Structures are given as structure tokens and as C-alpha cells.
Amino acid sequence: MAKLQTLAFEVNGEAVELAVRSQETLLEVLRERLELTGSKEGCGEGVCGACTVLVDGAPRRACLTLALEAQGGQVLTVEGLADGAELSLEQQAFVETGAVQCGFCTPGMLLASHDLLSRQEQPDEAAIRQQLSGHICRCTGYAKIVEAVALAADRRAKGEAS
Amino acid sequence: MRLAPFEYLAPESLNEALAAKANLGAKAVWLAGGTDLLPRAKQGLAQPQTVISLKHLCAELSAVSQDDGKLQIGALAVIADVANHPTVQGRLPGLSEALHAIGALTLQQRVGTLGGNLCADTRCLYYNQSQEWRAGLAPCFKLAGEVCHAGGEGVERCRSVNQSDGAVMLSALDARVLLAGEKGQRSLPLEDFFTGQGETPIAMEADELLLGVEVALPPDGSGSAYERLALRGAIDYPLASAAAAISLEDGAVSTVRVALGAVFAAPLLLKDAVAPLLGQAPDEAALAQAAQRAGRHAGPFLVDNVRADLQWRKEMAPVPMRRALERALARARGTS
Numbered sequence: 001m002a003k004l005q006t007l008a009f010e011v012n013g014e015a016v017e018l019a020v021r022s023q024e025t026l027l028e029v030l031r032e033r034l035e036l037t038g039s040k041e042g043c044g045e046g047v048c049g050a051c052t053v054l055v056d057g058a059p060r061r062a063c064l065t066l067a068l069e070a071q072g073g074q075v076l077t078v079e080g081l082a083d084g085a086e087l088s089l090e091q092q093a094f095v096e097t098g099a100v101q102c103g104f105c106t107p108g109m110l111l112a113s114h115d116l117l118s119r120q121e122q123p124d125e126a127a128i129r130q131q132l133s134g135h136i137c138r139c140t141g142y143a144k145i146v147e148a149v150a151l152a153a154d155r156r157a158k159g160e161a162s
Numbered sequence: 163m164r165l166a167p168f169e170y171l172a173p174e175s176l177n178e179a180l181a182a183k184a185n186l187g188a189k190a191v192w193l194a195g196g197t198d199l200l201p202r203a204k205q206g207l208a209q210p211q212t213v214i215s216l217k218h219l220c221a222e223l224s225a226v227s228q229d230d231g232k233l234q235i236g237a238l239a240v241i242a243d244v245a246n247h248p249t250v251q252g253r254l255p256g257l258s259e260a261l262h263a264i265g266a267l268t269l270q271q272r273v274g275t276l277g278g279n280l281c282a283d284t285r286c287l288y289y290n291q292s293q294e295w296r297a298g299l300a301p302c303f304k305l306a307g308e309v310c311h312a313g314g315e316g317v318e319r320c321r322s323v324n325q326s327d328g329a330v331m332l333s334a335l336d337a338r339v340l341l342a343g344e345k346g347q348r349s350l351p352l353e354d355f356f357t358g359q360g361e362t363p364i365a366m367e368a369d370e371l372l373l374g375v376e377v378a379l380p381p382d383g384s385g386s387a388y389e390r391l392a393l394r395g396a397i398d399y400p401l402a403s404a405a406a407a408i409s410l411e412d413g414a415v416s417t418v419r420v421a422l423g424a425v426f427a428a429p430l431l432l433k434d435a436v437a438p439l440l441g442q443a444p445d446e447a448a449l450a451q452a453a454q455r456a457g458r459h460a461g462p463f464l465v466d467n468v469r470a471d472l473q474w475r476k477e478m479a480p481v482p483m484r485r486a487l488e489r490a491l492a493r494a495r496g497t498s
């Protein structure tokens with residue numbers, strides 16, 4: 001049995017330290033050890049995108065990331081998007097647009113959207129679709145999700161609060 | 163899906179990494195982006211005793227630089243960074259296309275590395291499956307068994323295929339790889355890096371690390387292109403892919419190199435199929451003929467090992483080849 005190693009990193013702005021096994025994935029640590037169950041396991045093999053979180057600002061499939069790879073890093077999960085009771089720009093747009101049905105893909109979609117909006121001022125529809133192309137949704141047919149991201153980008157450009 | 167236990171090392175320097183690998187040999191595997199390794203490890207196809215993370219070597223092995231007419235790309239360069247590099251976009255457009263085709267933007271392209279893409283294992287419909295799925299079948303050649311389920315009776319070795327988009331394009335571009343090991347460094351053409359054997363597709367020793375790739379920048383009047391067929395536009399391996407690189411002199415083809423992907427355990431270089439184009443100023447019909455020849459030469463390599471009907475693949479193999487040739491030539495002529 002592999003030894004335990006100390007993992008020290010930041011999750012949603014809070015310093016966290018815990019002992020993990022080498023083979024534990026970031027998704028297992030987030031969901032089972034830190035009880036942050038917002039990140040979902042759809043496929044467990046990199047195909048669906050439901051487990052997507054940001055590690056040091058870049059999207060990663062948490063199911064294909066060893067927890068120890070995030071050593072010393074900063075992880076953002078869906079739980080870290082809202083500011084208290086106030087939803088983030090993307091979250092508010094998803095709710096208003098009806099971009100959420102069963103909700104299983106939503107955490108991954110939100111973090112992918114967050115990543116896009118943090119890198120591009122005014123992404124067009126092609127850029128939004130390309131960014132979301134790594135994420136599978138079985139319910140919405142994608143149109144509402146694309147609309148939601150466009151709405152969030154639009155609101156930010158106009159300087160409107162969500 | 164859970165990973166079986168292993169040890170984890172994250173060496174701080176190249177020397178430390180090479181010493182660890184030399185010491186542990188084949189029981190240890192390198193971890194770059196993990197997007198090829200971890201799905202295989204979850205399925206029990208890779209069973210490392212130790213995983214050696216390359217993350218502390220990123221600063222050292224991620225550069226894309228130009229020197230003496232050659233482009234050098236570090237093995238740990240992230241795929242999107244290579245695809246979007248101005249020299250790659252300007253002088254090696256086919257490489258940019260191939261790398262943009264890999265998986266999806268938020269997965270392989272921001273996390274996966276070029277080195278990982280080149281060293282990714284060959285794949286097969288009967289191999290890349292869960293342990294439970296495979297339990298119903300006898301172990302195949304790639305699992306040290308004595309049968310190939312894709313090829314059926316009479317097939318005497320593993321017929322898994324190389325589905326790496328980067329490998330196919332870089333083979334057409336005649337790239338070289340630089341390896342480091344216990345005994346020092348060596349450089350070899352991609353043609354020799356891929357063995358063509360499904361069981362052991364890559365000619366790397368157990369102590370070696372891929373440091374980077376070197377591509378000669380083609381002269382003016384050159385063009386390259388990459389085309390693939392897949393079931394989906396993203397998160398999907400190619401069912402058939404083709405890369406072409408062409409140079410012209412006085413309007414006539416002076417060099418042409420093409421490769422097909424998802425056909426053979428290595429990118430399949432088809433020299434004879436395109437040789438008649440040399441010295442010519444080919445029209446559309448000549449390119450279509452060359453593509454048909456390429457498809458015909460690829461035919462015997464095809465078995466039922468990817469997620470598409472075998473007959474369909476046989477008929478479709480020339481299609482990406484023709485498209486890649488057409489676009490590469492248009493680029494060489496400066497008409498696209």
C-alpha cells in the first residue's frame with residue numbers, strides 16, 4: 001500500500017492540508033475528503049467534463065488529475081464561484097436563461113465558462129461553443145447554455161451587476 | 163473508477179528525474195498531463211508501481227524556440243501553446259490544425275503535452291476497455307496473450323493503431339525527437355521512434371525521457387495540412403486521419419510526404435503512393451489519384467479495431483488524404 005503524503009493547497013481561497021494516497025484523484029479528494037460534492041463524476045475517464053475544476057486558473061478534468069499534482073496550487077470549484085448568497089455572473093445567467101435542467105453537467109459548464117470569460121473580453125458564439133465542446137450535456141441541447149454564457153459576457157461588457 | 167495504488171514522485175530537476183527512472187526502469191512511468199496515462203491506469207491497462215510526475219520540469223521543457231531554420235518544441239509544451247505559436251501557425255499550418263483537432267479545448271489542449279501526445283499508447287476497440295469488459299475475452303497480444311480480437315484468426319500480432327493527431331502530422335513533417343537517458347542524449351527521426359509494433363509501439367528505453375521535438379522549417383513555397391474523420395467534432399479520437407507536407411520548386415513538386423493515422427501502430431508513411439507527384443504540377447485529378455493509391459496501400463493494414471465499420475474505413479481512407487493534399491498544395495502555391 002502506498003504511503004500517505006501531505007497535500008497542502010488552496011481550495012476556493014482557503015488553505016487546506018490533508019494526508020492523501022498517491023493514487024487518489026483530485027475529484028476523490030474534493031468530493032470524499034473535503035465534502036465538496038459540486039464537482040461531479042460522470043464518466044471518470046475524461047470524456048464528459050462534469051468533473052472540471054480550475055487548477056491555477058486552467059481547467060482540468062479532476063477525474064484525470066492526481067490530487068498530488070495540485071500540491072501548492074490553487075483550486076477553484078463550483079462552490080467557490082458565488083460570493084456568499086450572491087451568485088456569480090455565470091451562475092446568474094445560467095439560472096435566468098434556463099441553462100440548467102438535471103444540473104449534472106452544470107458545475108463543469110460553469111467553470112469552463114468562468115475560464116473563458118476570464119480570458120476573453122467578448123467571446124463570440126464560435127468561441128463559446130469551442131470552449132464548451134469538451135463538456136457533454138444530456139438535457140439542454142446546449143443552446144441555452146451557449147445563450148447563458150453570451151448573456152454573462154454581455155452583462156459584464158455593459159458593466160451591469162448580475 | 164479508482165486507481166490501483168502506486169508510489170508518486172515529483173523530482174525537482176532533470177537529473178533527479180532521470181536517476182529515478184534509471185533506478186526503477188519499466189516499473190515506473192512518466193506523468194505529463196495524464197490524459198492518456200490515467201484512463202489506461204484506471205482500466206488496469208497501465209499498472210505502474212511508481213508514477214514520476216514531470217510537473218517541476220515544465221519550466222525547463224516547455225519552450226518553443228527557433229534556431230538555424232529549425233523549430234524546437236519542448237516535450238512538456240502544452241498542446242494549445244504549440245498550436246497557437248506564431249511560427250507554427252505561419253510556417254507549419256498543418257501542425258497547428260492537427261493539434262487543434264486533439265480532444266477538446268478545455269482538456270487535452272490546455273493540459274495535455276506534445277510529448278505525451280507523441281508517447282501516447284496505441285489503441286484498439288478490444289483493448290481500451292474496462293477490466294470487466296475485457297474479462298469476457300482471452301487476453302490479446304497487447305496484454306501478453308496470444309490472440310488479436312480485432313484481426314481475428316490468422317493475425318499473428320497486435321494490430322492496435324496510432325491515433326495521435328500530433329504524431330501523424332509530425333511524421334509527415336519528418337520531425338526528429340530528442341531523448342535523454344542514463345547514457346546521455348540521442349536524437350532520432352520519428353520514423354524510427356515508432357516501431358510499428360502494437361505491443362511496444364515506441365522505441366524508447368526504460369530509462370529514457372523525451373526532451374523535445376525538432377522540425378525543420380520548410381522553405382518558401384511549401385505547405386502542410388491535416389485532415390481527420392471522427393464521429394464527433396470534439397472529445398473524439400480520429401477514425402481516419404491524413405497529413406500532407408509539400409514543397410514546390412518552380413511550380414513543380416520537389417518534396418511530398420504523407421502519413422495516415424488510425425491505420426497502423428505507427429503513423430503510416432506512404433512514399434510510393436505520392437512519388438508520381440514529384441516533378442509535376444499536379445491538378446485535382448492527380449491529387450485524387452494519389453489519394454486513391456494511398457487508400458489502396460493502406461487497405462491491408464486495416465482491421466476492425468476502431469469505432470467505425472471496416473468497409474466504411476476502407477472506402478473513406480482516401481478522403482482525408484485527398485483533402486490534406488489539396489490544402490497543402492494550395493498553401494504551397496500561396497493560393498489559400
Ligand SMILES: Cc1cc2nc3c(=O)[nH]c(=O)nc-3n(C[C@H](O)[C@H](O)[C@H](O)COP(=O)(O)OP(=O)(O)OC[C@H]3O[C@@H](n4cnc5c(N)ncnc54)[C@H](O)[C@@H]3O)c2cc1C
Binds near residue numbers: 047197270274326327
Ligand atoms: C476523452 C479523450 C479524448 C482524446 N482525444 C484525443 C485525440 O483526439 N487525439 C489525440 O491525439 N489524443 C487524444 N487523447 C489522448 C491524449 O489526451 C493526448 O494524446 C494528449 O496529448 C496526451 O498528453 P498528456 O501530456 O496528457 O500525456 P500523458 O498521459 O501524461 O502521457 C502519455 C504517455 O506518454 C508518456 N510520456 C509523457 N510525457 C513523456 C516524456 N516527456 N517522455 C517520455 N514519455 C512520456 C507517459 O508515460 C504516458 O505513457 C484523448 C484523451 C481523452 C481522455
Ligand code: FES
Binds near residue numbers: 043047062063064
Ligand atoms: S468525470 Fe471527469 S471527464 Fe467525466
Ligand code: FES
Binds near residue numbers: 106
Ligand atoms: S443539464 Fe442535465 S446534463 Fe446538462
